[in-house]
Amino acid sequence: MPCDIHIIGGGLAGCEAAWQLAESGFRVRLSEMRGADPTRGGEATPAHKTDDLAELVCSNSFRSDDAEANAVGLLHQEMRTLGSLILREADKHRVPAGSALAVDREGYAAGVTAALAAHPNIDLVRERIDSLPVGPAIIATGPLTAAALAEQIGGATGAEALAFFDALAPIVHRDSIDTDVAWFASRWDKGETKDYINCPMTKDQYLAFHTGLVEGEKTPFKDWEKDTPYFEGCMPIEVMAERGVDTLRYGPMKPVGLDDPKTGRWPYAVVQLRQDNALGTLWNIVGFQTKLKHADQVRLFRTIPGLENAEFARLGGLHRNTFIRSPDLLDETLRLKSRPSLRFAGQITGCEGYIESAGIGLMAGRFAAAELAGRTPAPPPVDTALGALLGHITGAATAETYQPMNVNFGLFPPIPGRTKKADRKRMYTDRARASLAAWIAESSLEEASSAGHGILVGS
Template sequence: MTHDIHVVGGGLAGSEAAWQLAEAGWRVRLSEMRGAGLADGGDTTAAHRTDALAELVCSNSFRSDDAEANAVGLLHQEMRTLGSLILREADRHRVPAGSALAVDRDGYTAGVTEAIAGHSNISLVRERVDALPDGPAIIATGPLTAPSLATAIGAATGAEALAFFDALAPIVHRESIDFDTAWFAARWDKGGKDYINCPLTKDQYLAFHAGLIDGEKTPFKEWEADTPYFDGCMPIEVMAERGVDTLRYGPMKPVGLDDPRTGRWPYAVVQLRQDNAQGTLWNIVGFQTKLRHADQVRLFRTIPGLQDAEFARLGGLHRNTFIRSPDLLDAQLRLKSRPRLRFAGQITGCEGYIESAAIGMLAGRFAAAELAGTVLPPPPPETALGALLGHITGGATAETYQPMNVNFGLFPPIAGKTKKADRKRMYTDRGRAALAAWLNPPAPPAEPQPEDSSPAAALFA
């Protein structure tokens, strides 16, 4: 079958993109290297266990399905509204898990694979793609992109390397920070009050240092062992192991920061830097870590000012492959230097199964509109889809850009003072209204007709 567009990668993003295009009437070639039977063994990844499409590797849950008070639940609802294959099969193979959307993984992946393989507009080809396609294409190869294709992507995007340890520092919701303790300042008052500062006494610092040393860490997987740290980023616990004062001369250095309560420098300080344009999310500077999530929450809440911290993302360190999307992609997910290419899924820098599928859905819909000679405007930033897309294509600078799950910190803030208990519902109500308006835009006003002044018209005046 000849094709109108080539989708590379049969994970959640690629499968969803292919489905959206095929449902719109376009002929799709979907390339998936798993199951190709290549002689060099390069037809699989170290993380996957089957050749099924949209395989869930690490978890059997798409997280919360609560669309009333949860950003990921709202994303589920939006994707169902737009005819998502991934959500359709997840719902069909759902297993009891409270408010979470958990699935029978074998039934779910079989359902996706059968739907894709049986669609009359999709040609599923088991092959490894080693070079970027020349024609219209969506690259959705995920964090374990084959080395040859990763090299080609690096050459096209100017990236020095795409495989590295993705060092993530925790991100805190600003509204959960205690400003009776924390304060805004920059060192020596240079550059404005750009950082939130949380002071520690000597005893607090020593206890925190010990917690870093003693906390349980996530082990490396075998296939991560030879991947270098990105830009030399060291986990904070590795720095702590180099000496008790290492952090006080590094990311927790207090020099030049006068605590307004004492007028003196603290013994140590934890700094947070603004992470998004709205100022709702703040990154804990230098705190990339391999601590287990439970230990992170427990330990980081011992920091004065963060005792009630709510985390939009916890720290992590793992092998990843993604591009500098805010610099490289436009609002339609096209590579600016080669607009016939779109990117989707985790390679764009979104985090999570459902987020990957969501970006695949948007890439497919954008491409379908373009093939039809029209332009689909991006979903509004008040929607979960729009907020996630905005983060990828413009919500951060390339220098600070890191993978992110969908969360309300990516949405435009709710105007005015609101009760915390009501705010999440306000986000979801606003998001549903914005999606409805996007799907049903008002008709343009009719153009005025020229007045008919002919003699015949006068007869009927």
């Protein structure tokens, strides 16, 4: 079947993008290498167990479905409003999980596969693609992109902009840091601004923290990650701790040049946090990439003075991944700046999580559909869940240290004025709903105007 656009990758992002385009009347070639004839380039990936599209390789949960008090739940709601296939099938195959959206993973994946295979505008082809398409395309190959295509992507984006390993430091919500204990300063007071939040430790606090790092339960590498060595720039903090009791004090917890204003002296050790987004609502713990299990991270990191009540937008991690430095490379509608016929979607853009990947796939599909219909795609407002996530991917202030991120309210513009913390989440969601409704209404008017000028969807 002739196609208007080629989508590479049958994960959550590729499937959602294909659905959005097909429902808009465009003909889609959806290429997925799992299930292909091995003699013609077909192959399994080490993470997948079946040939079904949109397979959930880890948990069967899409996390919270509470749209009133949770950014993930709000993202679910926005995607349902925009006709998401992934959410439609997740709702059909839901299993009890409290306020979370969890699914029967086999029924869910089979439902997504059947819906796409049956759609008259989708040509589902089991094939491996080793080179970038010439015409319009969406690359949604996920964190385990095949080597040949990854090499092509590296050639198109610059090898230095393609990562193969995530070294994730925990990220803390700014308003949960106790600045009566921690203080703002740069080492030796260099520069005109005080760029770091500094959490001081006594000797006893440091030694207890060091013991907790060494003895904490670690997440093992997956089989396909074991051949990926550590490198010094992303050494897990617990591995550094195992090298000697003072290693961290000469590394990421070095107190030299940082005078505690309460004592006028350097602390025994310091934990530093650095601003992580342009809004200043999120701060990352510098040098704290780790493979500690999440429960141990929360318990241990809350022993750091100033972080006793820390709320985490993301916990630390270290795992094999393939993603591009999207803020440098992609425009606001996910097009590769150096080659605008290509869009990227899903985890390869540097979003983290099932639903975030699907959400970015949904936006890539809608942007491509608008462009194919002769319209200029407009991103959703930044105070919506989709807009906030898209803004992190394409406009992060710290492109050089860009890392994957789940959706969270720290990515949203702050609510202006003084507000009660208990009311803030509801205010975020109310504002987001109003903004999304206005954006949809404006997009519908543009669509109707294009149709009135003779531009036919799918022509």
